[in-house]
Amino acid sequence: MHAAFIEQLGSPDVIRYGELPAPRPGPSDVLVDVAATTVNPVDTFVRSGVFRTPLDFPFVISRDLVGTVAETGGDVRGFAPGQRVWCNSLGHGGRQGAAAERAVVPADRLYPLPDGVDPRTAVAVVHPAATAYLGLFTHGRLRAGETVVVAGGAGNVGGALVALAAWAGARVIATARPADFEHCRALGAAEVVDYRAEDQWERIRAAAPDGVDVYTDTSGRNDLERAVGTLAVRGRIVVLAGSASRPTLPAGELYMKDGSVIGFVISRARVAELAEAADVINTLLAGGLLRPRATEVLPLAAAGEVHRRMERGELNARRVVLQPAGAAPAR
Numbered sequence: 001m002h003a004a005f006i007e008q009l010g011s012p013d014v015i016r017y018g019e020l021p022a023p024r025p026g027p028s029d030v031l032v033d034v035a036a037t038t039v040n041p042v043d044t045f046v047r048s049g050v051f052r053t054p055l056d057f058p059f060v061i062s063r064d065l066v067g068t069v070a071e072t073g074g075d076v077r078g079f080a081p082g083q084r085v086w087c088n089s090l091g092h093g094g095r096q097g098a099a100a101e102r103a104v105v106p107a108d109r110l111y112p113l114p115d116g117v118d119p120r121t122a123v124a125v126v127h128p129a130a131t132a133y134l135g136l137f138t139h140g141r142l143r144a145g146e147t148v149v150v151a152g153g154a155g156n157v158g159g160a161l162v163a164l165a166a167w168a169g170a171r172v173i174a175t176a177r178p179a180d181f182e183h184c185r186a187l188g189a190a191e192v193v194d195y196r197a198e199d200q201w202e203r204i205r206a207a208a209p210d211g212v213d214v215y216t217d218t219s220g221r222n223d224l225e226r227a228v229g230t231l232a233v234r235g236r237i238v239v240l241a242g243s244a245s246r247p248t249l250p251a252g253e254l255y256m257k258d259g260s261v262i263g264f265v266i267s268r269a270r271v272a273e274l275a276e277a278a279d280v281i282n283t284l285l286a287g288g289l290l291r292p293r294a295t296e297v298l299p300l301a302a303a304g305e306v307h308r309r310m311e312r313g314e315l316n317a318r319r320v321v322l323q324p325a326g327a328a329p330a331r
């Protein structure tokens with residue numbers, strides 16, 4: 001089968017596209033015909049070694065897929081050949097990735113794709129949406145009626161944070177550039193602030209007079225000095241981006257508010273946590289409430305080039321969907 005894979009860690013140049021033996025499912029696995037995969041920032045971290053995780057070479061890259069069940073292992077219940085499915089946790093922790101014509105997925109990491117949902121939309125949003133779910137609810141302990149700030153609310157993870165927080169009944173203040181204000185509002189933001197405005201922090205404080213319950217910044221700037229200043233008593237800052245950032249923490253102000261700073265990375269999510277997120281994501285997908293700002297569809301052979309463009313910062317929150325040559329659309 002054709003696959004995008006690496007034989008060593010390194011720059012995007014180590015990504016090869018070519019033939020690998022087709023994988024076989026174990027007793028608790030499902031073999032999936034891949035209709036589409038995508039490229040996340042974390043795929044570049046795994047490829048380069050910035051995020052260290054067990055992997056075997058040749059290593060098929062990519063985390064997410066949509067596709068159809070080709071075959072199930074003997075112990076698998078609940079999946080049948082031809083069924084449309086998705087997964088967002090391949091390509092790390094010893095599992096081969098999704099950038100291939102066929103992929104083996106442990107059955108407890110595979111979820112049904114709801115009827116009528118466009119597979120390209122699904123593959124574009126499942127990783128950002130699971131990140132948003134776990135960041136907001138599992139780690140940020142967000143409740144209905146609370147106020148959330150999503151810095152970078154028009155990006156992939158940002159848009160999902162806005163949509164999920166609004167869906168859960170929170171009041172969302174997003175930051176974005178003015179051209180994206182409408183996109184953020186359409187996803188459910190009550191207020192949108194220009195992140196380039198000199199008075200953005202005054203505007204955020206004015207929009208949250210009782211303080212911010214959950215603050216998260218998808219740009220990775222992590223200006224904790226100012227973010228702590230916006231927090232309500234018992235406010236939570238969920239740090240989920242900015243692997244090289246070294247912010248200054250106003251410790252006294254934080255502890256005197258009973259505040260907390262919580263780090264979270266989806267790569268450490270438990271199988272049950274991912275499944276809980278998947279249930280909610282399927283509800284929102286079926287309701288048309290999750291959508292990428294812009295999508296570009298390319299062949300799987302372009303994986304190396306997409307990694308290069310992502311690392312140069314050229315994707316501008318555009319989601320790239322990669323399709324194996326001849327993949328049947330998972331309709």
Ligand SMILES: NC(=O)c1ccc[n+]([C@@H]2O[C@H](COP(=O)([O-])OP(=O)(O)OC[C@H]3O[C@@H](n4cnc5c(N)ncnc54)[C@H](OP(=O)(O)O)[C@@H]3O)[C@@H](O)[C@H]2O)c1
Pocket residue numbers: 041042127128131151152153154155156157158175176177195218219220221239240241242264265266267316317318
């Ligand atoms: N912790 C986890 O488990 C996890 C999971 C997934 C992703 N991530 C991380 O999350 C980050 C975002 O990923 P993504 O795919 O959502 O990227 P993305 O789509 O490029 O989103 C980044 C957003 O940040 C915005 N931004 C840029 N400068 C800003 C500023 N000064 N203030 C506020 N916002 C600003 C961008 O706005 P413009 O569009 O206007 O440029 C863009 O919308 C990455 O660092 C990724 O590694 C973490």
